[in-house]
Amino acid sequence: MNLQDIQHKIDKFTKEKAINSRVDIRIIDLASEVGELSKEVLKGTDYGNKKFEKTKEWKSELGDVLFSLICIANETNTDLEECLNSVLNKYEERFKNKGDLGSSK
Amino acid sequence: MNLQDIQHKIDKFTKEKAINSRVDIRIIDLASEVGELSKEVLKGTDYGNKKFEKTKEWKSELGDVLFSLICIANETNTDLEECLNSVLNKYEERFKNKGDLGSSK
Amino acid sequence: MNLQDIQHKIDKFTKEKAINSRVDIRIIDLASEVGELSKEVLKGTDYGNKKFEKTKEWKSELGDVLFSLICIANETNTDLEECLNSVLNKYEERFKNKGDLGSSK
C-alpha cells in the first residue's frame, strides 16, 4: 500500500475512533512504544547474550511504534515520504562529500 | 510509493553504503532519533507554553525516526505493512468489545 | 543516603545477583524503563486531558529509571554527583551570560 494512502487510512481511523491527540501527547506515546520495542530487543537477544531472534510480540510492537509515528505525522500535516526523501538526500550528500575527501581530486 | 518498495529501497541503500547494523545497535539509534524529535516538540511548543508549530527541522527529524524504524524492520525481515494491519485489527477488536459493553445487548 | 554510597550499594547488589550488563545493553534497558514511566504520565494525565495525578505505579517506575541510570554510571565508573555538578555549572554559566546580555554593561 502507498505510504500516503496509509497515512490517510490511519488519519480516518483515529478520527473515527476519536483516539487522535495533540503532538505533545503523541510524542510521549512514541517514547512509550519505543520502550516496549526496546524490551523485545532485550528479550530477543537474552540481554545481549545471543544473536537476536524475533520474539512473539515483535511484529505487534514494531507496528505500534510505526502507528504512533504516523499519528505524529498526521497531527502535524507532514508527508512521511517527503521526510524520507530528505533523509536519503542528506545521506547521499554526506557520502558524496566523503567520497570527494577520499579521492585524489 | 508502496511501503514494501520503500523498505526494499532503504535496504538496498543501507547495504550499498554499508551503514546497516545489528538490531541491538539500531534500537539505540532509534532512541537517539526519537530524542531529537522530542526536542523539536519542546521547541515547537516553547516548552509547553504554546500550541505546537512545526520547527525548521521537523520534517528532517521525523524522517530520521522513520528511517531508523525501517532499518530495524529490514534487519529483522519484518514487513511493516503486516505489522500495521495487526495494530489496526487490535484496535478494531478493542473498540468492538467496548461497543458490546456499551450497548444494551 | 549519600549518592556515592547509593552507587556503591547498587554496584554490590547487581554484582552479587549477576544482573550487571554491558553499557550498550543497559542503555536499551533505560529506554525501556523511560517508556514505562512515559506510559504512567499518559495514564496520570488521562492522555493530556487532566492535570497529572500520581498513578499507583509511579514510585516504582521512577525507581526503575533511576536504578537503570545508576547501573549505567557504575558500568562506566562515573560519579553521578560530579555529573550533576557539571550540569548545574553549565546552567549557571548560561544564566550568567543571559544576565550579562540583559544588563546595561
Place this chain on the structure above:
Amino acid sequence: MNLQDIQHKIDKFTKEKAINSRVDIRIIDLASEVGELSKEVLKGTDYGNKKFEKTKEWKSELGDVLFSLICIANETNTDLEECLNSVLNKYEERFKNKGDLGSSK
C-alpha cells in the same frame, strides 16, 4: 551529598531560574536527554564495533539525564530514595522466589 538534599538543591535551583515545568513537558525532556546519552553510547562503541570507551561528553550527558529525572521527581513530590528502595525490594523478592524454585525445599 545526600540524595534528598540533592533533590532539594535542584528544586531550589529550577524555581529560582524559573526552569521548572509540568511533568508532561519534563517527560519529553527526559526522552530527549536519554536520546543524547544513547548517541554517546553509539559513538563510544563505534556503533557496536568496539568495547565502550567514555566519550568527551559522557559525564555531561549522564548528568543531563539525572537532572531531568530529578526534576520529574520534584515536580511530583516524589522521594527518589524511597523509589530506589522499592526497586531493590522488588528484586530481592524475585531472587528469593527464584531461589526457592531452585532449591530442594
